[in-house]
Amino acid sequence: MVRLERVSRRFGDVTALDQIDLAVGQHEFVALLGPSGCGKSTLLRLLAGLDAPDLGQVSWAAGQAPAAGDIGYVFQDATLLPWASAAENVYLPLRLRGIDRQQSAPDVKRALARLGLQGFENAKPRALSGGMRMRVSIARALVSRPQLLLMDEPFAALDEFTRHRLQEDLRGLWREGASTIVFVTHSIYEAAFLASRILVMTPRPGRLAGEIKGDNSLSRTDPAYASLVSEITDMLHAVMPL
Amino acid sequence: MTKLERAAPILFGLLALGAWQAAVMLLHVPPYIVPGPAAIIVAFWADKAGLLEALLSTLTVTFTALFLSAILGMVLALAMAASRLARAVIQPWAVVLQVTPVVAIAPLIILWVNNPFFALVVCAVIVAFFPVLSNTATGLAATPPELVDLFKLNGAKRWQILFWLRLPAALPYFLAGLRIAGTLALVGAVVAEFVAGSGGFASGLAYRILEAGYRLEIPRMFAALTLLALAGIAIYATLGFLSAAILRRHGDV
Numbered sequence: 001m002v003r004l005e006r007v008s009r010r011f012g013d014v015t016a017l018d019q020i021d022l023a024v025g026q027h028e029f030v031a032l033l034g035p036s037g038c039g040k041s042t043l044l045r046l047l048a049g050l051d052a053p054d055l056g057q058v059s060w061a062a063g064q065a066p067a068a069g070d071i072g073y074v075f076q077d078a079t080l081l082p083w084a085s086a087a088e089n090v091y092l093p094l095r096l097r098g099i100d101r102q103q104s105a106p107d108v109k110r111a112l113a114r115l116g117l118q119g120f121e122n123a124k125p126r127a128l129s130g131g132m133r134m135r136v137s138i139a140r141a142l143v144s145r146p147q148l149l150l151m152d153e154p155f156a157a158l159d160e161f162t163r164h165r166l167q168e169d170l171r172g173l174w175r176e177g178a179s180t181i182v183f184v185t186h187s188i189y190e191a192a193f194l195a196s197r198i199l200v201m202t203p204r205p206g207r208l209a210g211e212i213k214g215d216n217s218l219s220r221t222d223p224a225y226a227s228l229v230s231e232i233t234d235m236l237h238a239v240m241p242l
Numbered sequence: 243m244t245k246l247e248r249a250a251p252i253l254f255g256l257l258a259l260g261a262w263q264a265a266v267m268l269l270h271v272p273p274y275i276v277p278g279p280a281a282i283i284v285a286f287w288a289d290k291a292g293l294l295e296a297l298l299s300t301l302t303v304t305f306t307a308l309f310l311s312a313i314l315g316m317v318l319a320l321a322m323a324a325s326r327l328a329r330a331v332i333q334p335w336a337v338v339l340q341v342t343p344v345v346a347i348a349p350l351i352i353l354w355v356n357n358p359f360f361a362l363v364v365c366a367v368i369v370a371f372f373p374v375l376s377n378t379a380t381g382l383a384a385t386p387p388e389l390v391d392l393f394k395l396n397g398a399k400r401w402q403i404l405f406w407l408r409l410p411a412a413l414p415y416f417l418a419g420l421r422i423a424g425t426l427a428l429v430g431a432v433v434a435e436f437v438a439g440s441g442g443f444a445s446g447l448a449y450r451i452l453e454a455g456y457r458l459e460i461p462r463m464f465a466a467l468t469l470l471a472l473a474g475i476a477i478y479a480t481l482g483f484l485s486a487a488i489l490r491r492h493g494d495v
Contacts, residue, residue, distance in 0.1 A: 049395075083410050
C-alpha cells in the first residue's frame, strides 16, 4: 500500500529518523514500538504527508495515493473541538470536504454507534470522560472510511480499564475490515495485543531494529500472548540494554 | 467562598468609610480640603441630575469606543493571522499607538476631529483596542497544532482553518482582552474628556471633576470621582459575567 525507502528526517542537528525502510501492506495492523523520542510520531507524520523526508521517499501503490479524507489520524489527546458536540466533531472531516450535514448524517450516526456512543451525540467534549472523548476522536477518524488509519499513542493517557476496553474495540474494528492501521506505542503489552506485525525502533536516531509477527487474536491471559510479550521484550532490550 | 469572605470587602469598605467620617469630624478637617462621605453624598444629591447626565455622556463614549475596539482588534488580529505581510505591517504600528501616551496625542486628535464626541471616541479606542488585538492574535496563534493537522489532512482550505478552527478557539482570549479593554476604554474616555474639558468642551464626568476643582467644590469632585470608580467596577464585573456566560455556552469551561 505504502512504502518508505531509506527515509531520513533531521530537525537541526537531531536525526529523528535514520534510513527507514518500511512497507505497509493492505489491511495490516502495524505497531511501531519504541522508547519516547525515537521518531515514531515523525514517521506517522511522514506517512500522513504532513511532513516530508530529507532523504529517501514515501511512495504509494498505484492508484492508492491518498486524497483528502483517505487518511484518518488519531492523536494522543482526543483533540476535539471543545465548542462542538460529539456528532459535530465526527461530522468535521466530511464537512471540510464539502459534504452537507443531511447527507452525512447516516455516516456520522454509524461511526458514533460503532464506537458505542449512542445517546451521546449532543454531548460537548467537556461532559465526556477521557475514554469517551477518545472514542469520539476515533469515530471522527473513521467517519470518512479512510484506507489508512494512523494512531499516535491514542490510549497512553487513559486508565488501565478504559485502555483495555478501547484496545479490545479497536481490534474488533480492524477485524471488521475498517482500515489498514499503523499504531505508534511505547507499550509492549499494547503492541502485542493489537498488532499483526510489530516493528521495534531504536532510541534516537530512530532506526528499525527488527520485526516480529504478531497474533492479535490472542486473549490477554493466553500463554501464547505472554510469550509474544517476552519475545518483544527481548528484542527491545537487545537494542536498548538496561 | 464562605459568606464571610463574600461580605468582607463590603464590610471593610463600610468600616473604612466610617473611620473616614469619624476622622473628618473629630479632627475638624474643612470639607474643601477633605470632605467626609456624608458631605459627598449630600453634594451628589444636590447635583444629581448634572452628575448622572455627565456619567451617561462618559459611558456613551466608553461603550462606543469599546464596541469599535472589539471590532477593530478582532479584524486586525484576523488580518495578522491570515497574512504574514499584514502582520509585518500592523504589529509595529499597533505597538507605537499603544506606547504613545494618549494624554500627549489627545489635544491633536481633538483639534483634528471636528465632532467632539468622535474625538473622544477615537482617543478611547486608541487606548482600548490593543488588548483585544494582542489577546485575539495570541489566541489565533495558540490553536493546537494537531487540530490544524487534522484540518489539513481533510483538505481544509486556509479560510476554513481560520474561521472554523482558529477563530472559535481564540474566543476565550478575545473575551479576556475585551474585559481589559472595557476599563481601558473608560480611562481613555476620561483622559480625553480632561483634555477636551480644559479646552472648554463641557462633557462627561471628567469635565465635572475639573469644574468642581476650579470652584473648590471638593465634595462634588469626590462625588464625580466615586461615580467614575463605580462605573469602572460595573463595566469590569459586567464584562466578566458576560464572558463567563458566553464561554459556558461555547463549551470551554
